[in-house]
Amino acid sequence: MAFGIKREDLQQWKRAVARGEIAFLTHFWQDDRFPEAKSVTKAGCSDIRKLADWGKGFGLQEQWIDSRSDFPHFDLMGAKQAEVLMHYKMYKTMQKFKIYT
Numbered sequence: 001m002a003f004g005i006k007r008e009d010l011q012q013w014k015r016a017v018a019r020g021e022i023a024f025l026t027h028f029w030q031d032d033r034f035p036e037a038k039s040v041t042k043a044g045c046s047d048i049r050k051l052a053d054w055g056k057g058f059g060l061q062e063q064w065i066d067s068r069s070d071f072p073h074f075d076l077m078g079a080k081q082a083e084v085l086m087h088y089k090m091y092k093t094m095q096k097f098k099i100y101t
Contacts, residue, residue: 004028004039004097017044017071022054026085026093037077039097041085044073058084 005027016023026041045051052062055074065072076084082101085094093099 003030013042013044014071017046017073020045020047020050022051024084024088024090024093026081026090026097026099028097034077039077039081039099041076041081041093042071042073043076043084044071046070046072048072058087 005025009025013023013025022043022045024041024043026039029037029040031037043051043054045054048065048067051065051072051074055062055065058080060074060080064074066075079101082094082099085091085099086101
């Protein structure tokens with residue numbers, strides 16, 4: 001279950017992904033399969049090749065791409081999530097969602 005974002009945040013992410021940009025959306029998250037994860041960052045791009053190449057730079061494997069929807073993305077949690085957000089200097093996002101390295 002996702003929470004902590006506004007509908008407009010989601011719409012902006014979807015538009016950026018549809019344009020073929022690497023786009024990020026972070027939200028609080030609760031899933032019994034990942035009890036230690038309190039948030040997730042979706043790194044998406046409609047160009048799957050571009051997304052896979054981007055992911056390689058962070059040690060992500062192409063088969064980890066969630067491509068079940070019109071918005072292909074990696075789900076980033078934990079240390080990988082913090083690494084990516086730090087790389088892009090998304091400090092306000094990290095603070096808002098209590099993501100620490």
